[in-house]
Amino acid sequence: MNELIELDKKHFIHPTTSIQAQQAEGAKMIVEKGEGIYLTDTEGKVYVDAMSSLWNVNIGHGRKELAEAAKEQMEQLAFSSTFSSFSNEPAIRLAKKIADLAPPSLNAVFFTSGGSESNDSAIKLVRHYWKIQGQAERTKIISLKRGYHGVTAGATSATGIPQFWDMAGHMLTGFAHAKTPYEIGTSASIQSIREVIEAEGPETVAAFLAEPVQGAGGVLIPPTDYFKEIRQLCDEYGILFMADEVITGFGRTGKMFGIEHWEVEPDLLSFAKGVTSGYFPLGGVIVGDKVHEVLKAQSSGVLFHGFTYSGHPTGAAVALKNIEIIENEGLVDNARQRGEELLKGFASIKEEAEIVGDIRTLGLLGALELVQDPKTNKRFSPELKVAPRVIEALHERGVICRAVTYDSTDIICFAPPLVMSKEQVEAMIETLREAVLAVQQELESQLAKLS
Known part of the structure; x- marks a missing residue:
């Protein structure tokens, strides 16, 4: 035990941890088993x-079914790239399954390795969507204060918690934050979003991004009509609505996806975490038909975006088994x-x-x-x-x-x-x-x- 603590202090830089406290006190606990x-x-x-x-x-922890699903897939095909139109059966079937579970208008999936990558991908996809339609000036993303969207460059910039900017500053330009209903109520929050859109210039705004429930911000649950008004506001200005379901997806809120509580369909929906219950790093963006049709018709040439592990066959096999358990139980x-x-x-x-x-x-x-x-x-x-x-x-x-x-x-x-x-x-x-x-x-x- 003492050896592990010393090795941890010497060699392991922990995420979202005080480096000085880690060095002084060592690991708070070393986890050995989950069940x-x-x-x-x-x-x-x-x-x-x-x-x-x-x-x-x-x-939950210790589900042998997922270990067995990973083992079986690894023995057959542990990994194969999905670049340049290469594919694999688990990724195809997972994309179909997720499309079946998502709100009706969301039917195509871009895979990533986790939540931050998912939100960065969603941001790049919406900017690409506008660019190929001759509206390259539409690059700005509006999100909410206290919102958390990840720690990669775009996701950090979209995050509305200042502590995440302090480490290395805003990584990208073109992001603005409106006030939450938690701070000022529904009507005032909607008005705050409108004011930010007007201040930035509606013709420069690509999308609005929000979590159905702000998780890391303090489990902030919006009022009943909030997202219906958000959807109407986005439609009024002709901007896209992106739902960040990294925390709220795959049953967490008592619906398969959190946005279903408000009977609203976003244009893009990012996911991760619960898709594999943490048994394998995997995430993605579910793209709505409106966006997908434009991409299919006008995105000529190579889509220069993707990750080594996009559509990882082992990860997809684990996700399929995980979703099966969620449904069957x-x-x-x-x-x-x-x-x-x-x-x-x-x-x-x-x-x-x-x-x-x-x-x-x-x-x-x-x-x-x-x-x-x-x-x-x-x-x-x-x-x-x-x-x-x-x-x-x-x-x-x-x-x-x-x-x-x-x-x-x-x-x-x-x-x-x-x-x-x-x-x-x-x-x-x-x-x-x-x-x-x-x-x-x-x-x-x-x-x-x-x-």
Whole structure:
């Protein structure tokens, strides 16, 4: 164990991690095994993986069916390029399956290796779409503040969380961000988008990009008519609407795709994570008929975009088996039912704990906000690090979760595997209750001393 920690510190630069903290403290935990909703570390301690690792292990850990699907495919054809019109059966069948599951007007798939690549690909495709129609000035992408779309150049620029720009700056030009309904309400958010479009010049705007639910921003669930108004606004200005379903796709929200909750069809839909439940790196963009028809008619010559692993046969075989499990085990509906129970559990904690403010779920995607005064929604001072304290209290009690503290918020996010049972939800809620009440008691003592 000590050897692994030292090797980790010396050789492994972790993503989205404090390099200095890693060097000083070592790995927070070294995971050795996963089974169902649980992870076990190298010391034998078992944890509930309440985040599905990174919102992605939808069918749970340790599913041998996916290992077998990968083995069978690797033995037959582990990898073959799909450049220059080469193809393979698993990629073809996966593209067909995803088209069948997606909203009716989305029927063609471009494959990538993950979510960031998917959003970069969607951005390049919409710019290409306008360019081949003689409107090369339409390059700008409008997205939302607090939105997260990845860390590649285009995806970082589309992301509306400033901390992701601080590391290396805006990677690309031609991106602007409007305010969310979480900040200012539906009507004002729609107006904010309109104002950004007008300020940028409608004739220069290629598309609007948004997550159905802003995941990394704090599980921000939009109001009922929000995306219908977004669709109308995009149609009014003649711009494309791109839905980022990297987190919300493949059953996470209680629908196969999150945008289905709002009965709206985007022009492009990016996906990753849950398509393989993290068992293989794979993502893609589902292209709507309107865009695809233009590409087929006017995109002459080579489409100079693609990744080595676009349409990876082993990844496609794993994805097909993963989707089969999601469908056969009724995991989309299970996510809906367990999400309702999760919300009831949050409500019971809110009744008992004075520091719990807004609570929300959509399927097995949920959040609980911590505030100093729920009546006024007054937030805690960032120096108190309230959400990180709760995360640490949960970790000590065997639950892995995630805090969001952007814009001085204290949000605890949940996205457990879709295989979670009612009993497991109830057990997790009781652990959360203990952790929240323990932190509340600490805060009461600390705030009393400060006053």
